Amino acid sequence: MPRSPTTSAFITAGRCGFTGCGRARRARAGFTLVELAFTVSILVLLLAVLMPSLASIVRKSHDHLCQTSLRRAAFDFTVFAQEHGTRHKATGDRGFLLTDFMAAEYRVMEYWGHAEDGPARAPMSDVFGCARVEAVATFDPGATCITKAVGPGASVSYAFNARLVRAELGGNRGFSTVAEVRLAPSIVSAGRVPLVWDSDGGAAERAGKSAHFGAPPISPAGLYGDGSRWFPARRHSGTMQVGFVDGSVGISRDPLRENSAQWGFQTVK
Numbered sequence: 001m002p003r004s005p006t007t008s009a010f011i012t013a014g015r016c017g018f019t020g021c022g023r024a025r026r027a028r029a030g031f032t033l034v035e036l037a038f039t040v041s042i043l044v045l046l047l048a049v050l051m052p053s054l055a056s057i058v059r060k061s062h063d064h065l066c067q068t069s070l071r072r073a074a075f076d077f078t079v080f081a082q083e084h085g086t087r088h089k090a091t092g093d094r095g096f097l098l099t100d101f102m103a104a105e106y107r108v109m110e111y112w113g114h115a116e117d118g119p120a121r122a123p124m125s126d127v128f129g130c131a132r133v134e135a136v137a138t139f140d141p142g143a144t145c146i147t148k149a150v151g152p153g154a155s156v157s158y159a160f161n162a163r164l165v166r167a168e169l170g171g172n173r174g175f176s177t178v179a180e181v182r183l184a185p186s187i188v189s190a191g192r193v194p195l196v197w198d199s200d201g202g203a204a205e206r207a208g209k210s211a212h213f214g215a216p217p218i219s220p221a222g223l224y225g226d227g228s229r230w231f232p233a234r235r236h237s238g239t240m241q242v243g244f245v246d247g248s249v250g251i252s253r254d255p256l257r258e259n260s261a262q263w264g265f266q267t268v269k
Contacts, residue, residue, distance in 0.1 A: 061145045064238065065131035066198070067251070070243035072106055073128065073196055078247045080104065090116045095182030102146045103211065111139035130157035130198060132235050147212050153205030159214030160196045162229055167268035168222040178223055179268045187245050193265045196243040197255070200233040216256055218264035
């Protein structure tokens with residue numbers, strides 16, 4: 001038996017409580033101001049709890065990336081030494097220059113090949129730099145040496161061992177002279193000789209020194225005795241990371257006190 005219009009209307013009105021279904025739905029669909037404030041406060045509390053953990057994860061990730069970068073450089077050095085350490089076909093010189101390895105590690109020729117419109121630019125950490133340092137490297141195709149080809153100094157975050165480029169020699173009356181160093185393949189078996197480490201390129205540039213090279217003051221005399229070429233950076237939770245010529249990597253809060261590290265090593269005596 002079909003329902004009468006009156007009965008149908010009565011049932012519909014009863015379901016809506018005689019207040020209107022549309023208004024009831026709108027009331028249930030939204031949040032009250034108290035509910036919204038409570039939700040926001042919970043989110044803020046969760047963020048406050050999680051932020052230190054997230055920051056710690058990011059720092060550890062950067063530390064690991066930096067260590068990986070130095071480990072790769074140390075390994076590349078051992079390969080480079082074996083491939084380039086024999087007699088040079090053109091000049092007849094034996095050994096290789098550390099600056100030649102540096103140019104290869106910074107991929108200078110690769111970036112010069114794309115510099116038709118001027119100096120090429122790239123994030124330093126994508127080329128060869130610490131992940132904790134956000135900087136842009138400029139590759140100048142008109143430069144003839146690594147210190148001018150890759151810059152600016154403030155963007156450089158790794159320093160190579162200056163004693164493997166220019167060695168101190170004892171001179172007359174206690175003065176020191178300097179000799180250019182050519183490295184032989186046997187350098188990789190010299191042990192824990194520092195090759196490259198975390199450095200503060202900005203501090204070196206402000207001091208008017210090359211950001212690409214560094215050397216600690218082992219003795220008060222000589223080219224490196226005054227400490228003016230030593231700009232260590234302890235950016236990894238107070239530690240400095242060092243890559244060695246034997247392919248290993250070390251981490252230390254006081255690297256100069258590490259007994260195994262040969263900071264004063266020179267191939268030329």
